[in-house]
Amino acid sequence: MLVKRQSTRLITRACQLGRFYSSNAGAEQPLYLNPHKWEGLPADQIFELHNLRKESLGEKYNPDDAERSAILSTIVALKQKKPTLDYTYEIENFKERHMTNTPVAQRGLPPKYSNIPVIDAGKTPHEKRRIEHLTRVSAYEMPLLAKFRQEYKPQTNQENPIKLSFNTDFTDNNNGFNRTVTLSCRIEDLELNEQQTRKFKILAGNKFNHNKNLFKFSSNQHPEATQNARWLVQTFNKLLNESKDLSKETFDDIPIDTRHNKSKKVKPQFPESWKRPEDAPISQHNVVRKLVNEVKESKDKKFLSQFTP
Structure with a gap:
Protein backbone atom coordinates (compact mmCIF):
# COMPACT_ATOMS: atom_id res chain seq x y z
CA MET A 1 0.00 0.00 0.00
CA LYS A 79 34.64 55.41 -19.48
CA GLN A 80 35.68 58.80 -18.12
CA LYS A 81 35.61 61.69 -20.51
CA LYS A 82 38.99 63.17 -21.41
CA PRO A 83 39.25 66.74 -20.10
CA THR A 84 40.02 69.50 -22.55
CA LEU A 85 43.64 70.62 -22.46
CA ASP A 86 44.05 73.67 -20.24
CA TYR A 87 47.02 75.99 -20.43
CA THR A 88 48.11 78.70 -18.05
CA TYR A 89 48.74 82.00 -19.75
CA GLU A 90 50.10 84.66 -17.38
CA ILE A 91 47.47 84.76 -14.61
CA GLU A 92 44.21 83.56 -16.21
CA ASN A 93 43.44 80.06 -17.46
CA PHE A 94 41.90 79.46 -20.86
CA LYS A 95 40.97 76.46 -22.96
CA GLU A 96 42.30 75.71 -26.42
CA ARG A 97 39.87 76.11 -29.33
CA HIS A 98 39.92 74.04 -32.49
CA MET A 99 40.97 75.80 -35.69
CA THR A 100 38.04 76.82 -37.90
CA ASN A 101 40.08 77.90 -40.91
CA THR A 102 41.37 74.43 -41.77
CA PRO A 103 42.42 74.19 -45.43
CA VAL A 104 40.47 71.84 -47.67
CA ALA A 105 43.48 69.58 -48.18
CA GLN A 106 43.82 69.04 -44.41
CA ARG A 107 40.15 68.47 -43.62
CA GLY A 108 39.43 65.06 -42.14
CA LEU A 109 42.76 64.94 -40.29
CA PRO A 110 42.97 65.15 -36.48
CA PRO A 111 42.03 68.69 -35.29
CA LYS A 112 44.77 71.20 -34.55
CA TYR A 113 44.86 73.72 -31.74
CA SER A 114 44.91 77.38 -32.59
CA ASN A 115 46.92 79.06 -29.84
CA ILE A 116 50.26 77.62 -28.78
CA PRO A 117 52.01 74.29 -29.32
CA VAL A 118 52.23 71.79 -26.49
CA ILE A 119 55.78 71.42 -25.10
CA ASP A 120 57.03 68.04 -23.92
CA ALA A 121 57.33 67.04 -20.25
CA GLY A 122 54.37 69.22 -19.21
CA LYS A 123 56.17 72.54 -19.65
CA THR A 124 54.29 75.59 -20.87
CA PRO A 125 55.55 78.77 -22.57
CA HIS A 126 55.01 80.88 -19.47
CA GLU A 127 57.67 78.76 -17.73
CA LYS A 128 60.13 79.71 -20.47
CA ARG A 129 59.27 83.40 -20.03
CA ARG A 130 59.79 83.12 -16.28
CA ILE A 131 63.29 81.68 -16.78
CA GLU A 132 64.10 84.45 -19.26
CA HIS A 133 62.97 87.04 -16.70
CA LEU A 134 65.22 85.55 -14.02
CA THR A 135 68.11 85.56 -16.47
CA ARG A 136 67.59 89.27 -17.17
CA VAL A 137 67.45 90.03 -13.45
CA SER A 138 70.70 88.17 -12.80
CA ALA A 139 72.41 89.92 -15.71
CA TYR A 140 71.26 93.54 -15.25
CA GLU A 141 69.87 94.00 -11.71
CA MET A 142 71.98 91.80 -9.46
CA PRO A 143 75.24 93.66 -10.26
CA LEU A 144 73.58 96.83 -8.91
CA LEU A 145 73.63 95.26 -5.44
CA ALA A 146 77.37 95.93 -5.33
CA LYS A 147 76.73 99.46 -4.03
CA PHE A 148 75.18 98.00 -0.86
CA ARG A 149 78.16 95.83 0.00
CA GLN A 150 79.87 96.20 3.37
CA GLU A 151 83.15 95.04 4.69
CA TYR A 152 82.90 91.77 6.56
CA LYS A 153 84.41 91.94 10.03
CA PRO A 154 84.29 88.52 11.67
CA GLN A 155 84.38 88.23 15.42
CA THR A 156 87.53 86.95 17.04
CA ASN A 157 87.65 83.56 18.71
CA GLN A 158 87.93 85.26 22.11
CA GLU A 159 84.71 87.22 21.51
CA ASN A 160 82.80 84.18 20.28
CA PRO A 161 84.58 81.01 21.47
CA ILE A 162 81.56 78.68 21.23
CA LYS A 163 80.76 76.83 18.00
CA LEU A 164 77.37 75.10 17.59
CA SER A 165 76.91 72.48 14.87
CA PHE A 166 73.40 71.56 13.66
CA ASN A 167 72.38 68.58 11.51
CA THR A 168 69.69 68.35 8.84
CA ASP A 169 68.31 65.21 7.24
CA PHE A 170 65.80 66.14 4.51
CA THR A 171 64.66 62.55 3.98
CA ASP A 172 63.09 62.18 7.43
CA ASN A 173 62.09 65.17 9.57
CA ASN A 174 61.38 62.98 12.61
CA ASN A 175 64.87 61.52 12.60
CA GLY A 176 66.77 61.94 15.87
CA PHE A 177 69.79 63.08 13.89
CA ASN A 178 68.00 66.38 13.10
CA ARG A 179 67.67 67.42 16.73
CA THR A 180 71.26 66.57 17.66
CA VAL A 181 73.39 69.67 18.35
CA THR A 182 77.13 69.66 19.05
CA LEU A 183 79.00 72.33 21.04
CA SER A 184 82.76 72.70 20.65
CA CYS A 185 85.26 75.15 22.11
CA ARG A 186 89.03 75.50 22.23
CA ILE A 187 90.58 75.92 25.66
CA GLU A 188 92.90 78.75 24.56
CA ASP A 189 89.92 80.87 23.44
CA LEU A 190 88.48 80.96 26.98
CA GLU A 191 91.41 83.04 28.34
CA LEU A 192 91.80 81.01 31.56
CA ASN A 193 94.85 80.92 33.78
CA GLU A 194 96.75 77.74 34.60
CA GLN A 195 94.70 76.72 37.64
CA GLN A 196 91.38 77.49 35.94
CA THR A 197 92.45 75.51 32.86
CA ARG A 198 93.38 72.52 35.02
CA LYS A 199 90.07 72.64 36.87
CA PHE A 200 88.17 72.94 33.58
CA LYS A 201 89.87 69.81 32.20
CA ILE A 202 89.09 67.82 35.35
CA LEU A 203 85.42 68.86 35.36
CA ALA A 204 85.04 68.21 31.61
CA GLY A 205 86.19 64.60 31.99
CA ASN A 206 86.07 62.55 28.80
CA LYS A 207 84.44 65.42 26.89
CA PHE A 208 87.82 67.14 26.61
CA ASN A 209 90.30 66.08 23.94
CA HIS A 210 93.81 66.56 25.37
CA ASN A 211 95.47 65.93 22.03
CA LYS A 212 93.67 68.82 20.33
CA ASN A 213 92.88 70.93 23.43
CA LEU A 214 89.24 70.86 22.33
CA PHE A 215 86.12 70.60 24.49
CA LYS A 216 83.22 68.96 22.68
CA PHE A 217 79.88 67.46 23.69
CA SER A 218 76.45 67.03 22.11
CA SER A 219 72.81 66.59 23.12
CA ASN A 220 69.61 65.17 21.59
CA GLN A 221 67.50 64.73 24.71
CA HIS A 222 64.96 67.43 23.74
CA PRO A 223 62.56 67.16 20.77
CA GLU A 224 63.78 70.38 19.08
CA ALA A 225 67.29 71.35 18.03
CA THR A 226 66.92 74.85 19.50
CA GLN A 227 66.09 73.37 22.90
CA ASN A 228 69.19 71.19 22.79
CA ALA A 229 71.33 74.17 21.76
CA ARG A 230 70.02 76.22 24.67
CA TRP A 231 70.67 73.37 27.11
CA LEU A 232 74.25 72.99 25.80
CA VAL A 233 74.99 76.70 26.20
CA GLN A 234 73.54 76.78 29.72
CA THR A 235 75.52 73.70 30.75
CA PHE A 236 78.72 75.13 29.26
CA ASN A 237 78.23 78.42 31.12
CA LYS A 238 77.80 76.54 34.41
CA LEU A 239 80.98 74.57 33.71
CA LEU A 240 82.93 77.71 32.81
CA ASN A 241 81.75 79.64 35.88
CA GLU A 242 82.61 76.72 38.13
CA SER A 243 86.09 76.51 36.57
CA LYS A 244 86.75 80.20 37.13
CA ASP A 245 85.65 80.04 40.77
CA LEU A 246 88.76 78.89 42.69
CA SER A 247 87.42 79.85 46.12
CA LYS A 248 85.50 76.57 46.59
CA GLU A 249 87.79 73.87 45.22
CA THR A 250 90.89 73.79 43.03
CA PHE A 251 91.34 69.99 42.65
CA ASP A 252 95.10 70.27 43.07
CA ASP A 253 95.33 66.77 44.56
CA ILE A 254 93.40 65.13 41.68
CA PRO A 255 95.36 64.16 38.54
CA ILE A 256 94.02 64.82 35.06
CA ASP A 257 92.62 61.68 33.43
CA THR A 258 93.77 61.28 29.81
CA ARG A 259 93.01 57.58 29.33
CA HIS A 260 90.09 58.25 26.97
CA ASN A 261 92.48 59.87 24.45
CA LYS A 262 94.80 56.90 24.20
CA SER A 263 94.14 54.82 21.11
CA LYS A 264 93.54 51.14 21.73
CA LYS A 265 95.18 50.15 18.45
CA VAL A 266 98.63 51.38 17.52
CA LYS A 267 98.53 52.98 14.10
CA PRO A 268 101.30 51.89 11.74
CA GLN A 269 103.81 54.59 10.87
CA PHE A 270 105.68 54.93 7.62
CA PRO A 271 109.39 54.17 8.16
CA GLU A 272 111.69 57.13 7.72
CA SER A 273 114.21 55.00 5.84
CA TRP A 274 111.66 54.30 3.11
CA LYS A 275 111.14 57.94 2.24
CA ARG A 276 112.79 58.99 -1.05
CA PRO A 277 112.14 62.68 -1.72
CA GLU A 278 114.39 62.57 -4.77
CA ASP A 279 111.83 60.33 -6.54
CA ALA A 280 108.93 62.75 -6.01
CA PRO A 281 107.30 64.12 -9.21
CA ILE A 282 108.41 67.57 -10.32
CA SER A 283 105.70 70.23 -10.18
CA GLN A 284 104.85 71.58 -13.62
CA HIS A 285 104.61 75.27 -14.50
CA ASN A 286 100.96 76.11 -15.21
CA VAL A 287 101.70 79.22 -17.23
CA VAL A 288 98.62 78.99 -19.43
CA ARG A 289 96.28 78.56 -16.46
CA LYS A 290 97.77 81.58 -14.71
CA LEU A 291 97.34 83.73 -17.82
CA VAL A 292 93.71 82.65 -18.22
CA ASN A 293 92.95 83.47 -14.57
CA GLU A 294 94.55 86.90 -14.90
CA VAL A 295 92.47 87.68 -18.00
CA LYS A 296 89.29 86.58 -16.18
CA GLU A 297 90.05 88.78 -13.17
CA SER A 298 90.77 91.83 -15.34
CA LYS A 299 87.53 91.40 -17.30
CA ASP A 300 85.49 90.90 -14.12
CA LYS A 301 86.92 94.09 -12.60
CA LYS A 302 86.21 96.02 -15.78
CA PHE A 303 82.60 94.78 -15.87
CA LEU A 304 81.91 95.49 -12.17
CA SER A 305 83.44 98.95 -12.38
CA GLN A 306 80.42 100.07 -14.44
CA PHE A 307 78.04 99.39 -11.54
CA THR A 308 80.30 100.15 -8.58
CA PRO A 309 79.68 103.65 -7.16
Whole structure:
Protein backbone atom coordinates (compact mmCIF):
# COMPACT_ATOMS: atom_id res chain seq x y z
CA MET A 1 0.00 0.00 0.00
CA LEU A 2 2.86 2.42 0.84
CA VAL A 3 4.54 1.82 -2.54
CA LYS A 4 1.27 2.48 -4.35
CA ARG A 5 0.75 5.80 -2.49
CA GLN A 6 4.31 7.05 -3.33
CA SER A 7 3.92 6.12 -6.99
CA THR A 8 0.55 7.91 -7.09
CA ARG A 9 2.11 11.10 -5.64
CA LEU A 10 4.95 11.08 -8.19
CA ILE A 11 2.53 10.67 -11.07
CA THR A 12 0.38 13.53 -9.74
CA ARG A 13 3.44 15.87 -9.38
CA ALA A 14 4.64 15.08 -12.89
CA CYS A 15 1.22 15.86 -14.30
CA GLN A 16 1.14 19.21 -12.46
CA LEU A 17 4.61 20.21 -13.83
CA GLY A 18 3.59 19.16 -17.32
CA ARG A 19 0.48 21.35 -17.16
CA PHE A 20 2.58 24.31 -15.86
CA TYR A 21 5.16 24.21 -18.65
CA SER A 22 2.55 23.56 -21.27
CA SER A 23 0.49 26.57 -20.11
CA ASN A 24 3.58 28.90 -20.00
CA ALA A 25 5.20 27.70 -23.18
CA GLY A 26 3.59 30.41 -25.25
CA ALA A 27 4.15 33.17 -22.67
CA GLU A 28 7.17 35.52 -23.09
CA GLN A 29 10.11 34.94 -20.70
CA PRO A 30 11.29 37.75 -18.35
CA LEU A 31 13.84 40.24 -19.70
CA TYR A 32 16.63 39.08 -17.39
CA LEU A 33 16.43 35.62 -18.99
CA ASN A 34 16.83 37.03 -22.52
CA PRO A 35 20.34 38.56 -22.75
CA HIS A 36 20.01 39.04 -26.53
CA LYS A 37 17.53 41.87 -25.79
CA TRP A 38 19.86 43.75 -23.42
CA GLU A 39 21.91 45.50 -26.12
CA GLY A 40 21.17 49.24 -26.23
CA LEU A 41 19.83 49.48 -22.66
CA PRO A 42 21.45 51.81 -20.07
CA ALA A 43 24.50 50.49 -18.25
CA ASP A 44 22.89 50.42 -14.80
CA GLN A 45 19.89 48.47 -16.10
CA ILE A 46 22.14 45.92 -17.86
CA PHE A 47 24.07 45.25 -14.64
CA GLU A 48 20.81 44.94 -12.69
CA LEU A 49 19.53 42.36 -15.19
CA HIS A 50 22.87 40.55 -15.01
CA ASN A 51 22.62 40.26 -11.20
CA LEU A 52 18.99 39.07 -11.40
CA ARG A 53 19.95 36.38 -13.91
CA LYS A 54 22.78 35.13 -11.66
CA GLU A 55 20.51 35.00 -8.59
CA SER A 56 17.65 33.24 -10.37
CA LEU A 57 19.76 30.57 -12.10
CA GLY A 58 22.07 29.95 -9.14
CA GLU A 59 24.44 27.05 -9.78
CA LYS A 60 23.05 26.60 -13.30
CA TYR A 61 24.21 30.08 -14.33
CA ASN A 62 26.42 30.03 -17.42
CA PRO A 63 27.11 33.30 -19.30
CA ASP A 64 26.54 33.23 -23.05
CA ASP A 65 27.85 35.39 -25.90
CA ALA A 66 24.79 37.66 -25.93
CA GLU A 67 25.27 38.53 -22.25
CA ARG A 68 29.00 39.18 -22.74
CA SER A 69 28.43 41.49 -25.72
CA ALA A 70 25.75 43.43 -23.81
CA ILE A 71 28.07 43.99 -20.82
CA LEU A 72 30.99 44.98 -23.05
CA SER A 73 28.80 47.56 -24.78
CA THR A 74 28.62 49.54 -21.50
CA ILE A 75 32.36 50.33 -21.54
CA VAL A 76 31.83 53.44 -23.67
CA ALA A 77 29.24 54.82 -21.24
CA LEU A 78 31.33 54.07 -18.12
CA LYS A 79 34.64 55.41 -19.48
CA GLN A 80 35.68 58.80 -18.12
CA LYS A 81 35.61 61.69 -20.51
CA LYS A 82 38.99 63.17 -21.41
CA PRO A 83 39.25 66.74 -20.10
CA THR A 84 40.02 69.50 -22.55
CA LEU A 85 43.64 70.62 -22.46
CA ASP A 86 44.05 73.67 -20.24
CA TYR A 87 47.02 75.99 -20.43
CA THR A 88 48.11 78.70 -18.05
CA TYR A 89 48.74 82.00 -19.75
CA GLU A 90 50.10 84.66 -17.38
CA ILE A 91 47.47 84.76 -14.61
CA GLU A 92 44.21 83.56 -16.21
CA ASN A 93 43.44 80.06 -17.46
CA PHE A 94 41.90 79.46 -20.86
CA LYS A 95 40.97 76.46 -22.96
CA GLU A 96 42.30 75.71 -26.42
CA ARG A 97 39.87 76.11 -29.33
CA HIS A 98 39.92 74.04 -32.49
CA MET A 99 40.97 75.80 -35.69
CA THR A 100 38.04 76.82 -37.90
CA ASN A 101 40.08 77.90 -40.91
CA THR A 102 41.37 74.43 -41.77
CA PRO A 103 42.42 74.19 -45.43
CA VAL A 104 40.47 71.84 -47.67
CA ALA A 105 43.48 69.58 -48.18
CA GLN A 106 43.82 69.04 -44.41
CA ARG A 107 40.15 68.47 -43.62
CA GLY A 108 39.43 65.06 -42.14
CA LEU A 109 42.76 64.94 -40.29
CA PRO A 110 42.97 65.15 -36.48
CA PRO A 111 42.03 68.69 -35.29
CA LYS A 112 44.77 71.20 -34.55
CA TYR A 113 44.86 73.72 -31.74
CA SER A 114 44.91 77.38 -32.59
CA ASN A 115 46.92 79.06 -29.84
CA ILE A 116 50.26 77.62 -28.78
CA PRO A 117 52.01 74.29 -29.32
CA VAL A 118 52.23 71.79 -26.49
CA ILE A 119 55.78 71.42 -25.10
CA ASP A 120 57.03 68.04 -23.92
CA ALA A 121 57.33 67.04 -20.25
CA GLY A 122 54.37 69.22 -19.21
CA LYS A 123 56.17 72.54 -19.65
CA THR A 124 54.29 75.59 -20.87
CA PRO A 125 55.55 78.77 -22.57
CA HIS A 126 55.01 80.88 -19.47
CA GLU A 127 57.67 78.76 -17.73
CA LYS A 128 60.13 79.71 -20.47
CA ARG A 129 59.27 83.40 -20.03
CA ARG A 130 59.79 83.12 -16.28
CA ILE A 131 63.29 81.68 -16.78
CA GLU A 132 64.10 84.45 -19.26
CA HIS A 133 62.97 87.04 -16.70
CA LEU A 134 65.22 85.55 -14.02
CA THR A 135 68.11 85.56 -16.47
CA ARG A 136 67.59 89.27 -17.17
CA VAL A 137 67.45 90.03 -13.45
CA SER A 138 70.70 88.17 -12.80
CA ALA A 139 72.41 89.92 -15.71
CA TYR A 140 71.26 93.54 -15.25
CA GLU A 141 69.87 94.00 -11.71
CA MET A 142 71.98 91.80 -9.46
CA PRO A 143 75.24 93.66 -10.26
CA LEU A 144 73.58 96.83 -8.91
CA LEU A 145 73.63 95.26 -5.44
CA ALA A 146 77.37 95.93 -5.33
CA LYS A 147 76.73 99.46 -4.03
CA PHE A 148 75.18 98.00 -0.86
CA ARG A 149 78.16 95.83 0.00
CA GLN A 150 79.87 96.20 3.37
CA GLU A 151 83.15 95.04 4.69
CA TYR A 152 82.90 91.77 6.56
CA LYS A 153 84.41 91.94 10.03
CA PRO A 154 84.29 88.52 11.67
CA GLN A 155 84.38 88.23 15.42
CA THR A 156 87.53 86.95 17.04
CA ASN A 157 87.65 83.56 18.71
CA GLN A 158 87.93 85.26 22.11
CA GLU A 159 84.71 87.22 21.51
CA ASN A 160 82.80 84.18 20.28
CA PRO A 161 84.58 81.01 21.47
CA ILE A 162 81.56 78.68 21.23
CA LYS A 163 80.76 76.83 18.00
CA LEU A 164 77.37 75.10 17.59
CA SER A 165 76.91 72.48 14.87
CA PHE A 166 73.40 71.56 13.66
CA ASN A 167 72.38 68.58 11.51
CA THR A 168 69.69 68.35 8.84
CA ASP A 169 68.31 65.21 7.24
CA PHE A 170 65.80 66.14 4.51
CA THR A 171 64.66 62.55 3.98
CA ASP A 172 63.09 62.18 7.43
CA ASN A 173 62.09 65.17 9.57
CA ASN A 174 61.38 62.98 12.61
CA ASN A 175 64.87 61.52 12.60
CA GLY A 176 66.77 61.94 15.87
CA PHE A 177 69.79 63.08 13.89
CA ASN A 178 68.00 66.38 13.10
CA ARG A 179 67.67 67.42 16.73
CA THR A 180 71.26 66.57 17.66
CA VAL A 181 73.39 69.67 18.35
CA THR A 182 77.13 69.66 19.05
CA LEU A 183 79.00 72.33 21.04
CA SER A 184 82.76 72.70 20.65
CA CYS A 185 85.26 75.15 22.11
CA ARG A 186 89.03 75.50 22.23
CA ILE A 187 90.58 75.92 25.66
CA GLU A 188 92.90 78.75 24.56
CA ASP A 189 89.92 80.87 23.44
CA LEU A 190 88.48 80.96 26.98
CA GLU A 191 91.41 83.04 28.34
CA LEU A 192 91.80 81.01 31.56
CA ASN A 193 94.85 80.92 33.78
CA GLU A 194 96.75 77.74 34.60
CA GLN A 195 94.70 76.72 37.64
CA GLN A 196 91.38 77.49 35.94
CA THR A 197 92.45 75.51 32.86
CA ARG A 198 93.38 72.52 35.02
CA LYS A 199 90.07 72.64 36.87
CA PHE A 200 88.17 72.94 33.58
CA LYS A 201 89.87 69.81 32.20
CA ILE A 202 89.09 67.82 35.35
CA LEU A 203 85.42 68.86 35.36
CA ALA A 204 85.04 68.21 31.61
CA GLY A 205 86.19 64.60 31.99
CA ASN A 206 86.07 62.55 28.80
CA LYS A 207 84.44 65.42 26.89
CA PHE A 208 87.82 67.14 26.61
CA ASN A 209 90.30 66.08 23.94
CA HIS A 210 93.81 66.56 25.37
CA ASN A 211 95.47 65.93 22.03
CA LYS A 212 93.67 68.82 20.33
CA ASN A 213 92.88 70.93 23.43
CA LEU A 214 89.24 70.86 22.33
CA PHE A 215 86.12 70.60 24.49
CA LYS A 216 83.22 68.96 22.68
CA PHE A 217 79.88 67.46 23.69
CA SER A 218 76.45 67.03 22.11
CA SER A 219 72.81 66.59 23.12
CA ASN A 220 69.61 65.17 21.59
CA GLN A 221 67.50 64.73 24.71
CA HIS A 222 64.96 67.43 23.74
CA PRO A 223 62.56 67.16 20.77
CA GLU A 224 63.78 70.38 19.08
CA ALA A 225 67.29 71.35 18.03
CA THR A 226 66.92 74.85 19.50
CA GLN A 227 66.09 73.37 22.90
CA ASN A 228 69.19 71.19 22.79
CA ALA A 229 71.33 74.17 21.76
CA ARG A 230 70.02 76.22 24.67
CA TRP A 231 70.67 73.37 27.11
CA LEU A 232 74.25 72.99 25.80
CA VAL A 233 74.99 76.70 26.20
CA GLN A 234 73.54 76.78 29.72
CA THR A 235 75.52 73.70 30.75
CA PHE A 236 78.72 75.13 29.26
CA ASN A 237 78.23 78.42 31.12
CA LYS A 238 77.80 76.54 34.41
CA LEU A 239 80.98 74.57 33.71
CA LEU A 240 82.93 77.71 32.81
CA ASN A 241 81.75 79.64 35.88
CA GLU A 242 82.61 76.72 38.13
CA SER A 243 86.09 76.51 36.57
CA LYS A 244 86.75 80.20 37.13
CA ASP A 245 85.65 80.04 40.77
CA LEU A 246 88.76 78.89 42.69
CA SER A 247 87.42 79.85 46.12
CA LYS A 248 85.50 76.57 46.59
CA GLU A 249 87.79 73.87 45.22
CA THR A 250 90.89 73.79 43.03
CA PHE A 251 91.34 69.99 42.65
CA ASP A 252 95.10 70.27 43.07
CA ASP A 253 95.33 66.77 44.56
CA ILE A 254 93.40 65.13 41.68
CA PRO A 255 95.36 64.16 38.54
CA ILE A 256 94.02 64.82 35.06
CA ASP A 257 92.62 61.68 33.43
CA THR A 258 93.77 61.28 29.81
CA ARG A 259 93.01 57.58 29.33
CA HIS A 260 90.09 58.25 26.97
CA ASN A 261 92.48 59.87 24.45
CA LYS A 262 94.80 56.90 24.20
CA SER A 263 94.14 54.82 21.11
CA LYS A 264 93.54 51.14 21.73
CA LYS A 265 95.18 50.15 18.45
CA VAL A 266 98.63 51.38 17.52
CA LYS A 267 98.53 52.98 14.10
CA PRO A 268 101.30 51.89 11.74
CA GLN A 269 103.81 54.59 10.87
CA PHE A 270 105.68 54.93 7.62
CA PRO A 271 109.39 54.17 8.16
CA GLU A 272 111.69 57.13 7.72
CA SER A 273 114.21 55.00 5.84
CA TRP A 274 111.66 54.30 3.11
CA LYS A 275 111.14 57.94 2.24
CA ARG A 276 112.79 58.99 -1.05
CA PRO A 277 112.14 62.68 -1.72
CA GLU A 278 114.39 62.57 -4.77
CA ASP A 279 111.83 60.33 -6.54
CA ALA A 280 108.93 62.75 -6.01
CA PRO A 281 107.30 64.12 -9.21
CA ILE A 282 108.41 67.57 -10.32
CA SER A 283 105.70 70.23 -10.18
CA GLN A 284 104.85 71.58 -13.62
CA HIS A 285 104.61 75.27 -14.50
CA ASN A 286 100.96 76.11 -15.21
CA VAL A 287 101.70 79.22 -17.23
CA VAL A 288 98.62 78.99 -19.43
CA ARG A 289 96.28 78.56 -16.46
CA LYS A 290 97.77 81.58 -14.71
CA LEU A 291 97.34 83.73 -17.82
CA VAL A 292 93.71 82.65 -18.22
CA ASN A 293 92.95 83.47 -14.57
CA GLU A 294 94.55 86.90 -14.90
CA VAL A 295 92.47 87.68 -18.00
CA LYS A 296 89.29 86.58 -16.18
CA GLU A 297 90.05 88.78 -13.17
CA SER A 298 90.77 91.83 -15.34
CA LYS A 299 87.53 91.40 -17.30
CA ASP A 300 85.49 90.90 -14.12
CA LYS A 301 86.92 94.09 -12.60
CA LYS A 302 86.21 96.02 -15.78
CA PHE A 303 82.60 94.78 -15.87
CA LEU A 304 81.91 95.49 -12.17
CA SER A 305 83.44 98.95 -12.38
CA GLN A 306 80.42 100.07 -14.44
CA PHE A 307 78.04 99.39 -11.54
CA THR A 308 80.30 100.15 -8.58
CA PRO A 309 79.68 103.65 -7.16
